[in-house]
Amino acid sequence: MTKTKHFIVLLSVYCCFSFGLQAQEKLPLLDVIQQLENQFDVKFSYSIDDVSNVLVDQPIKSNTLHQIIQNLNATTLLNFKFLNERYITVSTINKTIAICGVLVSEKTKEPLLGASVLIENSTKGVITDIDGAFNLDEVGANETIILSFLGFETQVFKAADLMLLDNTCKTIEMQVKSETLNQVLITKFLTTGLQKRIDGSTILNTEKFGILPGLSEPDIMQSIQALPGVESVNESVANINVRGGTNDQNLILWDDIKMYHSGHFFGLISAYNPYLTNRVTVTKNGTSSEFSDGVSSTINMSTKNKINEGFKGGVGANLIHADAFLEIPLSKKLAVHISGRRSFTDVFSSPTYDTYFERSFQDSELTTNSDNISESNKSSDFFFYDYTAKVLFDLNDNHKIRANIIGINNNLDYTESFTNTDNETDSKTSNLKQQNLGAGVNWNATWHAKFSTEFNAFYSKYNVDAVDYRIETDQKLTQANEVLETGVKLKTDFKINDNLNLLNGYQFSEIGILNETTVSAPSYDKTKKDVLLNHALFSEFEFNKHNTYLRFGVRGNYFQKFNKIIIEPRLNVRQKLNNFFALKLQGEFKNQSATQIIDFQDDFLGVENRRWILANNSSIPISESKQGSFGFEFNQNNFVIDVEAFYKIVDGITASNQGFYNNFQYINATGSYHVKGIEFLMNKSADTYSAWVSYTYSVNDYEFESITPSVFPNNVDVRHSVSLAFNYDIIDNLKVSVGGVYRSGAPYTKPVEGNETIQNGNNTVVNYDLPNNENLDDFIRLDASLKYNFNLSNTANGAISLGVINVMNKKNSINRYYEVHPEDSNSVVQIDNKSLGLTPNLSFRINF
Template sequence: MKNKLLIFILLLTLSSVKANTEGTSRSGEIFSVIASSIKDNQAQTITISGIVKDSESGETLPFANVLIKDTNIGTTTNADGYFTLFNVPSQTSIIQVQYLGYETETLVLSPEIVTTTIMVLMRPANDQLDEVTITGSTKQQIVKLNENISQISLSPKELASIPNLGEKDIFRALQLLPGVSGTNESSAGLYVRGGTPDQNLVLLDGFTVYHVDHFYGFFSAFNSDAIKDIQLYKGGFPAEFGGRLSSIMDLTGKVGNSNKLSFSGGVSLLSANATVEIPIGKKANLLIAGRRSYTDIIQSGLYNDIFDLYNDSNVSASGISGNGFQVNETEPSFYFYDLNAKFSYKPTEKDIISVSLYNGEDNLDNSRDNENTFGSRNDEERTINTDIDDLLNWGNLGASLRWARQWNNKFYSNVVGAYSNYFSERNRLNTSTVQSADSTNTSKVGSLEDNTLTDYTLRIHNEYKLNAKHSIEFGGQLTQNDVDYKYTLNDSTTVIEQYDKGLLSTLYIQDNWQPIKALKVLGGVRVSHFDITDEIYYEPRLSASYQLNEQIKLKGAWGEYYQFVNRIVREDVTQGSRDFWLLADDETNPVSSAEHLIFGVSYELDNWLFDVEYFEKDMTGLSEFSLRFQSAIGTDAENQLFFEGTGVSRGVEFLIQKKVGKYTGWLGYTLSEVVHTFPDISDYSFYALHDQRNEFKLVNALKAGRWDLGATWVYGSGKPYTAPNGTYTITLLDGTETQYVSVGDKNGLRLPAYHRLDVSATYNFKLGSGKGSMGLSLFNLYNRKNIWYKEFEVVDDEIIETNVNYIGFTPSVFFNVSF
């Protein structure tokens, strides 16, 4: 840790040598006039404050860029759209405000308005449908690199430009960024810079969402129509955030239209959605957004394509044969839904009180009957009837109560009380009846897997702007986690049962410091106490950027991170994996940690951005759970269920982005590796399951009149997997024969490369006093048979291998309206 920190500080020092040299070359002259100019400078500059809002709905816009034209003076709005600018040159300066999905707004100051709180109203981009506007319209950015290193903003308004599986999807859009894996069709969760989805902290209006997808991972659990702002921190995130090793996803929900009653809705091949925004008087708003699939009523081709990947009866290994083998047709019942509601009340111009609610759930009934008629044994035909009851449901419930106050133009406070509950339950019972001419035998095999995680959080965040060079942020957090996991076989054999309660207490402080014009430094520390381990964890953080000139910026970050609740990977070489959540205890499941080191450089023009970042992440306390017999590297490993290891992730990201114009998009490339070391699983290090050496993403969006056209292409080199290499039989002392599977090198083989082309077209039109859009999206246009994973089955001492593919060419249509 110390070596990396020293390297970071050394490079930071070298990067500022030029500025220091320039600053001292005329030190005598500067010193001689400082005393006489202080009063004049103070008299000539002013401090202004304001708030940024949507001109149509009145929604405040968080994290908007506010700049003084032709100067290096700038800031961003806070979570409630407020901003303060120090050292503004004059009362007639020009302010420019930029926000994703909106036209750039320019405001000329005057002596009359600088003494008040300035209100900046932003106009949504491309919101007019008249022909004159269309002729000159331009496409806005979908994503934007923020000032902090590895921080990216995503515009929910522009998601329609990205091809999808019939649903505008926040997480699928983020998977098109460099450093975020884009080849995981079965997971809407994010694999960020070698991390896993559970190593990402996902916040919605202050409460944590632990399961972020619907339909086994093919769709994000978030309705984009209910989301106002999206911030992704891919690494090196500041001391304000903690509790995860990889990244932060901070989502802000819409407040709703404060000017008029508004409605929007849409339908796709899988689901229907509706949103209503209700102003209540002049100080309150209510937004309700709901989405539900109708797959339990109507099964479209898209639904069948996706569900077939998970229905065990539809995946059979070639080479298995028998007389009269038959699998009856199954009619699974599946649906998902999510509901967002948000009430916001503004009792004064300085205060905001809001209540946010989210509820999302998936339900699957995959019960079925199978009948197998086998050939004769001693001239006797046998029939096996298998009744399978298979019920599965999972989801999230979250809520938050928030109070924020802008005390004055320098001090801001934000207090959040949050509740979150994740649940997952699978109940499976196989009842087999074997019938022959003279006998009937019945056997039952069942399993129950239940996992719940409850989160109670109180969070306080404060911002104090000392002056133009220093802005202090400080606060604290209390989080109580209750985690329960139980895995039972046949109602009597408990494989694992664990219940834990843990209290995490945290304090943090950080300083945004600009010592010279070109250099910005963000330093802080986060200190946490975890009652289960009774240990104190220190997490120092440091990041900096240096503006070489108007176009080129150097940047870097370093930090320590800890995670106290982990999703355990339960791997089975023959049946894939299922995961569950547990609290760290430093015994079976350790507290995990990571050290981030990031360096980068960006070159930005008016319309183009070129960005390169190197990242390295050293991880300890990683956990894996396995029920299968392990090779006896140590005598304690044979009966062990939990395994502890370490990991290293490193790589380089490249981004070339066309930011504005009728055509926008980007080309991203990531070169990386993820290596794990688990001494009790393997006596050598091995590549992680999600390791991928090369990944290319090409994203294209074109505004052509009323049409929005999009195309994306993703390529990823093959991911590793483990395969059995044979079977052997051992005869025990009592004469019983037991068959074992010999497993090859851990993740020693690679799947073929993954690649996919998606295209979409959306037509926008007027609909009375409202607007409408309809479109077509073509997923996997050239029908590439990408392999999801390999499945293995032992039949007559022979290992049968089956490729389980992702979905092929899949068209989808959608229709949306708003009034």
């Protein structure tokens, strides 16, 4: 009897277990609907497309019809609704679900930090964390999710395919793009959106850009100064010094258009709108042979290049300007991207504007004119604006055409009123305009899986025009500096195999530069225009396999006017020793034919004192540079140490393009500068924070054989430069950044003590001592930023940002020179140019 009972119990358990398994069996929804119709004598109304390929659990037989329908509503993305007791409708609804995933490399299976996860046609999205994971709540089940990561193929999923089930997230393997060799090495470098490539260049991705100390919103030329070896000695984005070079030695490209202007507000604000300029590549050495000019660096900006299915845009404003951008798809093959920005400083003066104005115009006629003209008798209006437009046309998947235009404008009106001896009031308005207009076209063609071509053509026009009325002397001074350049480039890219690429190309450019000065009393007119044609051939191969990266190229330049050929080899090597350490070696020869000379107080209202000139191969030679660097990298668990020693020689500089405030201020001399140094960077990043410190030590000396002494410190010889910062995500939507800058004071020349002035003909001039033999006080500045992101809807989000430059209001001297005392010709007056004081800025943005 006992055995019989045990058998019955086991049989019952088996039956129940068997039934439980059957209840969990997945069946086609169509079959389940037919079962329910037969069992309960009901009718379902549905579209076959909605219910096909849907699998559901086998209904539990003991459940009522209402319980079964309730379970189907909970476990499917369909809506089951009773019209009455016999008829049930089945329809699709856009339910909101939670999605998640883990992105890993298909080859290495390592997680991908910083990958972009976006909901199509919206601004909602996240960035993957250190484990490659992401989570998104309240996502429409029918939404399309786009997964992208630089150097990998973009993948697209339906949200339902990524739905969180049983606390399990889908693992997604991302495929490496086969057409790119120069992959990203460090995906989060200093802050989100800064990435380090394997060739040593740095990419700034503005769309993913995080936060940097002092900035209320992304500023391209300010942001790149976070990199070691890149700084501005006089705190101006129009004067960025890369490894001891001058600003005119930086090649600036915007969608392959060469630009001759970089800053609004005469250097304090970047002239490039970051919200369509989505990628900036900065190269300090080992440049690709396809690029010439820029003997110190290459700053290559690229705008968004993809045709989106949906309309996107954004608007924003801060205490200086307002801006807007739009991405407008006209069809699947045609789109237009436009942006615009304008200051409102001519109608409203904010505290930020007042600080900027004081900094920009402290050494100009606006603040240093005659004592006979009181503050009440002078006024100034300043404003700037810029705009961009881009047409994107995809003929097909293999042929893509792009056309671009960019305009940058600064305008200053300065009015003086003067009461003459007859008690009559005279008023004159002076004007300064600074403009850069660029246009370009690009055709990218893929002829074969292994062979593609790219054709570029551009037009760039830069001009500064000034009309300066000297009201006390009844003199009118008109000045103009104009640069006009056109160029074409054709390059071919042949993929020999998965590890080796071959690049070849030809480039032609024609550049003309005009300088004109006209004076009314006494009558004087001087106009000088030079034109130079350049032909170039370039070739390079790029190899990347396992632990070795190698790029070697050569560029040949032919200057038609001088019948001169310049050959420039380029080298870039990186050898990985193990999973953590790598050695890198870089070298390059480069040249440039257009440089800037520095004028002084009586030029362009004393505001813009730089004008472009063209090499003549005699008194103004073509500048040529030779640079080499060697270093190592350590990268483990998002902890990076980067050390690099460099040596650079630049020949063919002139005394006039250095801006000397000493006895060499007005002499004609050609020479060179030699800079050697070492850059150190340490960076630790995680999901919620990033901290870094960088240090640069360099020695930078001039050598002019015709000058005594022939060797002396460079104007930008900053021996020690330190920057450090800490970014922290207080909560998901609230970020804070604090950082500081310390560097040695810039060199300056003081007068001979006890004999400060001497006679030079009929003029008394300052008698300067040894050039650049003194240094200003050390430069110290502390900055901070705070940013809060919020969602307005499923398709729109906003951000409020506060940035404060120079939190401690430190009065840093950035330049010092001397003038003869106006009342005592035997003594001098010391003039110090000061840096920005305490400068807060607040911005508000909406993206949709």
